[in-house]
Amino acid sequence: MAKTAEDLSRLLGEIAQGDRQSFAAFYSATSSKLFGVCLSLLKRRDLAEEIVQEVYVKIWARASDFDSGRASPITWIATIARNRCLDELRKKSAVSLDELQETQEFAAEEINPLAGLEHGQDLAALMRCLNTLEEEKKQMILLAYYRGLSREALSQKFAKPVATIKTWLHRSLAQLRTCLTP
Amino acid sequence: MTQFSTDLSPDEALAAEFVLGTLNELERAQVKLRRLAEPVLEELIMWWEQNFAPWVLAAPEIAPPADLFAKIEAAIHLPNAVAAASFAKVPGSPVGVTASNEPANDNFAALRRQMARWRAAALTAGALAASMFVGVGVQQYASLSSPKNFVAVLQKDANSPAFVVSVNVESRALSIRPVSATAPQGKSYELWIINDKIGAPKSLGVVQNAGFTTAPQLKQYSSDIVQAGLYAITEEPAGGSPDGKPSGAPVFAGKLVEAP
The missing domain is CATH 1.10.1740.10 (RNA polymerase sigma factor, region 2, helix turn helix motif)
Structure with a gap:
């Protein structure tokens, strides 16, 4: 850019x-x-x-x-x-579920640290907050955001019921919100 | 955003999951509909979008195919056309409905001539798009929807939105939700579609006083009728019109515009 x-x-x-x-x-x-x-x-x-x-x-x-x-x-x-x-x-949810097998783990390295130098500080703050989550929850948030996994797809990915995924999501998002709120 | 508890409220969770991307198709459609009429929900969505913005900016940069810009230019290259009309050139996008504030078309004009009894409500529809983009407060930050998704605000006038209707013209799935309207005691609100191609107003069913009501009846009409139709609400005896015809003039009405 x-x-x-x-x-x-x-x-x-x-x-x-x-x-x-x-x-x-x-x-x-x-x-x-x-x-x-x-x-x-x-x-x-x-x-x-x-x-x-x-x-x-x-x-x-x-x-x-x-x-x-x-x-x-x-x-x-x-x-x-x-x-x-x-x-x-x-x-095309059917397609995305079929393709789930191919969904790679999301590596934090994929996040381009140089992306928008103007936003570097914000990115650092967001990553700092993300890192307060347990590893599995962190992976879930990144897979949802960058790979577009739905609750159902996350449920398959993590071998947990959809209701559990929903709880994980809400707790993780609440934790992020608290961390991101000045 | 001034006050947070340790748990997310249902709408906070909905806004957060909308931005994160984990909602299903129906939930996304409902959020997009509600944010038009609910500034508090809109603010929650904005908060998450702003806070997750560093991630979208950190996505990898991948060069698109070399010929893509030529395709885009071809799509917008309309001599003397208003910019908004370029929507009609996108493959698969609706033709004849633009982002402009002029939703009226020939069908609509003919309808108004034919149906004097419905005149007042039909005229209301002319102000629909303006209210969508001004009164209801569509956010610039939120041009989010599929071009097949349309919304209408059913109202008496530009300042009194009563129902919000969301329609996918391809699947002809409709949902309607009251914003401020509650049927009087002993009465029901009934939704109708009006289009000169289908003759008399056709019922889409009784609308619940709260939450979303869907209207599977819409599937029997073609997409162009669904898109061009006038949507109107009448006050009926409890349970709906006894004879399949509207008992009186519409109390609220509106036409679809492309979801922003």
């Missing part, structure tokens, strides 16, 4: 005015991130490509919705993309 949040915000402002060159610059600065987010969730390039395309069409149409007071541009679009991919994944 060669461009700063300010650069991307400016580009979004220009895109809202219909500036295609700015749109191209915005795409080139952000598309690898969006494709990475979607591919790690969906695992299928064709689906990831379809969703990323849809998200950029949406960005073109709704760049004026962006509010820099609420999120950075990259957070805004990555969140939009991730949510669309989760929707897609849940629609």
